[in-house]
C-alpha cells in the first residue's frame with residue numbers, strides 16, 4: 001500500500017493537476033473563475049480574504065524553503081538546525097494562524113449567510129472540506145512538532161522533504177515516508193487530494209494573475 005501512496009499517487013496527482021487544468025482551460029475558459037461573491041456579502045469578505053491569502057503566500061514560501069532546499073545546503077551556508085528551527089517557527093506559526101484563521105472566517109461567512117449558502121456548489125463544499133483538513137493537519141503537525149510531541153527523532157527535513165525531492169527526480173524513495181508521523185502522512189495525502197481536485201474547482205483562479213484588477217476602475221455594486 002505504501003508503494004501506491006508514496007510511489008504512484010504523487011504522479012497521479014501531478015498528472016491530474018497539469019492535464020486536468022489544461023483540459024479545463026481549453027474546454028471551459030468562460031467558467032474559469034473564482035465565482036466572486038463580493039456582491040452578495042462585501043464587508044465580511046474584506047479582512048478574511050487578506051488574512052487567508054497572506055497566510056497562503058507565507059505558508060507556500062515555508063514549503064519551498066523547508067521541502068525543496070536540502071538540509072545539506074542550509075547547513076553548508078552556516079544555518080544550524082537550531083537557527084533553522086527558530087526561523088521556521090518564527091514564520092510558520094504566524095503563517096498558520098493567518099491561513100487557518102482566514103479560512104475559518106471565510107467558511108463562517110459562506111455557511112452562515114443564506115445568500116452565500118445557495119451560491120455554494122457541491123464541488124465548493126468538497127474542496128473546502130479537503131482544503132480545511134489539509135491546513136489543519138499541516139498546522140497541527142507544525143505545532144505538535146514545535147512542542148516535541150512528535151518525538152525527538154522526527155525531523156521532516158530528513159524524511160518528508162527528501163521523499164518529495166525524490167518524487168520530483170522521478171525516482172521515489174518510498175521508504176523515507178515509512179517513519180513519518182501519521183499527522184504528516186495525512187497532511188501529504190490530503191495535499192495530493194487537493195491537487196487532484198484542483199482543476200475541477202474554483203481554485204483554478206489562482207493560476208490567473210489578475211494584475212489589471214489593481215489598475216482598472218472599481219466595479220460599482222448597488223447596495224439594494
Ligand code: HEM
Nearest residue numbers: 059062088092093095096134135138139142156160164191
Ligand atoms: C505534497 C505537498 C506537501 C507536502 C510534502 C507538505 C509538507 C508539509 C510539512 C513537512 C509541513 C511542516 C512544516 C513545518 O513544520 O515547518 C507542512 C506544514 C503546512 N502545510 Fe504542507 N505540505 C504539502 C502541501 C500543502 C498544501 C497543498 C497545503 C494547503 C493548501 C499545505 C498547508 C500547510 C500548512 C498550513 C502548514 C503549516 C505551516 C505553517 O504553519 O506555516 N501544505 N506541510
